[in-house]
Amino acid sequence: MKKKSINEEGSCSRREFIKIGGAVAAGLQVGAVAGAGLAAGKDPSTHTGWQHLGDNTQFVDRTKLVRKGPAYEIVGEILRPERQESAFGRQGLIMRDMRQYREMIQSFDAGEERQQGMGNKEPIPQGETAPEVTGGIGPPLGTIKFPPVEAFNEPMLSYYKARPDLYELDKVRMEEIMPKKKQDQENYGDYYSLINAWSGSWHTSERITDPPEESDFKIGRRRIGDPKPFKSPAHAARLIKKVAHHFGAAMVGITTIEPEWCYNYDLRGSESRDTYEVPKHWEYVIAFGIPHQWEQVNSNPNSGTSLDAYSRSTIAARRLETFIKSLGYPARRHSPMDGYDLIAVPYLVKAGLGEQGRHGIVITPETGSNFRAAFVTTNLEMEIDQPIEFGVKEFCEHCQICAEICPSGSISTAESNEDMHTRGYRHWEINQTSCYNFWMQSMGGMGCRLCLIACPYSRKNNWVHGLARKLDTTDPTGLIDNGLTMMQKKLFDAPEAQDYLPPPDGHFANYRQPPEWLQVKNYLDIEVSDPTIGD
Amino acid sequence: MITNLVIFAFVTGLLSGAVIIGAIFWTRDMGLHMTWWKWLLSAIWYGLLLFLLFAGFTFIGEGEPAAGWRTVGISVFVMGVLGMGMIRLLRKAPKVKG
Numbered sequence: 346m347k348k349k350s351i352n353e354e355g356s357c358s359r360r361e362f363i364k365i366g367g368a369v370a371a372g373l374q375v376g377a378v379a380g381a382g383l384a385a386g387k388d389p390s391t392h393t394g395w396q397h398l399g400d401n402t403q404f405v406d407r408t409k410l411v412r413k414g415p416a417y418e419i420v421g422e423i424l425r426p427e428r429q430e431s432a433f434g435r436q437g438l439i440m441r442d443m444r445q446y447r448e449m450i451q452s453f454d455a456g457e458e459r460q461q462g463m464g465n466k467e468p469i470p471q472g473e474t475a476p477e478v479t480g481g482i483g484p485p486l487g488t489i490k491f492p493p494v495e496a497f498n499e500p501m502l503s504y505y506k507a508r509p510d511l512y513e514l515d516k517v518r519m520e521e522i523m524p525k526k527k528q529d530q531e532n533y534g535d536y537y538s539l540i541n542a543w544s545g546s547w548h549t550s551e552r553i554t555d556p557p558e559e560s561d562f563k564i565g566r567r568r569i570g571d572p573k574p575f576k577s578p579a580h581a582a583r584l585i586k587k588v589a590h591h592f593g594a595a596m597v598g599i600t601t602i603e604p605e606w607c608y609n610y611d612l613r614g615s616e617s618r619d620t621y622e623v624p625k626h627w628e629y630v631i632a633f634g635i636p637h638q639w640e641q642v643n644s645n646p647n648s649g650t651s652l653d654a655y656s657r658s659t660i661a662a663r664r665l666e667t668f669i670k671s672l673g674y675p676a677r678r679h680s681p682m683d684g685y686d687l688i689a690v691p692y693l694v695k696a697g698l699g700e701q702g703r704h705g706i707v708i709t710p711e712t713g714s715n716f717r718a719a720f721v722t723t724n725l726e727m728e729i730d731q732p733i734e735f736g737v738k739e740f741c742e743h744c745q746i747c748a749e750i751c752p753s754g755s756i757s758t759a760e761s762n763e764d765m766h767t768r769g770y771r772h773w774e775i776n777q778t779s780c781y782n783f784w785m786q787s788m789g790g791m792g793c794r795l796c797l798i799a800c801p802y803s804r805k806n807n808w809v810h811g812l813a814r815k816l817d818t819t820d821p822t823g824l825i826d827n828g829l830t831m832m833q834k835k836l837f838d839a840p841e842a843q844d845y846l847p848p849p850d851g852h853f854a855n856y857r858q859p860p861e862w863l864q865v866k867n868y869l870d871i872e873v874s875d876p877t878i879g880d
Numbered sequence: 881m882i883t884n885l886v887i888f889a890f891v892t893g894l895l896s897g898a899v900i901i902g903a904i905f906w907t908r909d910m911g912l913h914m915t916w917w918k919w920l921l922s923a924i925w926y927g928l929l930l931f932l933l934f935a936g937f938t939f940i941g942e943g944e945p946a947a948g949w950r951t952v953g954i955s956v957f958v959m960g961v962l963g964m965g966m967i968r969l970l971r972k973a974p975k976v977k978g
Contacts, residue, residue, distance in 0.1 A: 360905055360909070363901055363902055363905050364902050364905045364906055364909065365902075366898050366901075366902055367898055367899050367900075367901055367902005367903055367905065367906065368902060368906075369898075370894075370895040370896075370897075370898030370899045370902060371895075371899045371902070371926075373895050374892060374895040374896065374899060374930065375929075375930065375933060377888065377891060377892055377895065378892075378930045378933050378934045378937070379933055379934075379937040380937070381888055381934065381937075382933065382934040382935065382936065382937025382938040382940070382941060383937045383938070383940060383941035384884070384941060385934075385938045385941060386937065386938040386939060386940060386941020386942035386943070386944075386948075387941040387942065388941075391942075643943075805942055807938060807942060808938065809934075809935045809938045809939070835950075836939075836944075836946075836947040836950050836951060837944060837946070837947045838946050838947075857943065
């Protein structure tokens with residue numbers, strides 16, 4: 346009996362343990378979910394779904410790794426670096442001296458002048474032969490003959506005398522490696538066409554100064570080569586999209602040119618400022634978008650900027666243009682920093698990147714309205730995309746958040762866009778002039794972008810907003826549309842339209858507070874007048 | 881590759897096991913006659929609670945504390961009411977045939 350009682354006590358104890366353990370586990374699970382939620386919300390990689398742009402990419406705490414003492418132990422005379430010490434810096438000096446050396450040999454062969462050492466332009470006296478430094482034998486034109494040490498000017502002369510080992514290495518490079526490389530390039534260069542096109546695309550920055558018939562066919566001053574054929578238009582489209590993504594594009598679409606959507610004036614690079622014929626080689630339009638950095642775009646209209654996405658999309662367009670040209674096809678970029686010869690919005694719609702919203706700009710399924718567009722026109726034949734539909738028209742008809750928050754009242758509150766049309770097309774239209782007038786009133790980076798960030802589609806790319814987007818874009822009933830709009834209005838606070846205006850009408854409010862690294866009080870020791878607090 | 885997500889999944893998996901075993905003993909001691917649909921209902925309720933808390937704290941983490949705390953508050957209230965209703969359902973004894 347006593348034994349049974351002990352067993353019962355033990356059994357009871359285990360049971361209680363399991364029960365309490367289960368309850369504790371439930372509590373821990375709630376805590377884990379809360380913590381995971383916080384982490385998911387904070388994760389900078391979900392800001393725009395494009396790339397990691399947070400300020401915490403340097404994740405090792407270096408304060409724990411600090412050591413005492415100077416960076417390096419001093420063991421000799423301290424000298425500043427000379428150009429010739431670096432192999433790259435030395436190459437420039439070598440080429441300069443080799444040019445002189447070659448000129449000298451040519452001059453000597455022509456019997457025009459004598460030069461004792463390069464750079465000495467004294468005439469050659471009558472009856473003299475070749476200078477000692479050449480050994481009397483001039484290299485045939487077009488071949489690389491590395492000059493003897495004595496033939497170099499300062500500082501290379503002294504440097505090579507002190508470092509004969511490097512002279513030998515440089516000589517091997519110039520006389521053997523580089524000619525071999527040239528030969529290899531002729532034999533195998535095509536095999537590396539794509540990587541060379543890709544590599545060359547990263548340092549493109551020249552301005553468009555010639556008309557399309559000139560500039561679209563040149564990389565810098567060099568004319569593009571013969572077009573390299575693709576397996577099919579589908580292969581071409583696939584490669585171009587991949588490359589555009591690697592250049593930073595969040596979304597890419599391809600469509601064909603519509604002359605009606607090209608500006609009728611000021612063709613870039615053309616002397617005429619009047620109308621022009623759309624160039625025949627503009628057959629295809631590659632359209633892509635790159636989102637703004639989340640921290641600052643969220644603090645519009647007075648503490649944000651367009652220039653981050655402008656810059657990124659422009660650089661991507663330059664690279665993509667060069668990539669296509671490197672494969673032998675003419676191309677022209679159209680981007681915020683380099684200008685456009687075409688209208689952005691309709692091409693984004695036609696290329697299937699998104700739908701035009703009530704605020705007049707395009708809403709994409711991925712980043713909502715938070716992106717800036719750039720384009721490349723070309724005659725590279727590619728498989729084209731089709732316009733898409735994911736419920737934006739219906740959503741915008743009942744949402745109206747952008748119209749309600751617009752400080753200048755530039756966005757229509759009409760129930761639909763049935764009565765709107767621009768140059769023959771029906772779409773949502775805004776009052777550009779009153780919009781532009783508010784740009785001029787706002788502080789920070791010029792512009793507003795409030796409609797862009799207040800749009801419910803322009804939320805972060807974390808799991809909860811991603812799920813909402815996915816459900817919304819696949820729901821034919823409109824119930825989720827209504828539910829999400831209601832949640833947006835009830836859960837997420839925002840200042841009223843009037844608050845964004847300058848004092849005294851408003852107080853330069855922002856949709857959200859700017860990040861701490863864009864607040865003057867945290868970093869600069871200057872007196873500031875803060876218009877955002879009080880009246 | 882072991883990522884934070886893998887560790888999170890591992891830990892929550894362990895905790896889920898403990899919660900399920902604990903729940904079995906709780907229901908027995910509370911005299912609840914659990915059937916498949918009662919277990920399903922309980923799992924949905926618990927899963928929904930975790931989902932809503934996850935969403936609320938995600939809002940807080942992304943810099944929307946007002947939206948986050950509202951979501952947490954509304955979720956706890958709604959799930960509390962639903963939970964009480966569910967307990968009443970769980971206490972119903974299964975019908976004895978014949």
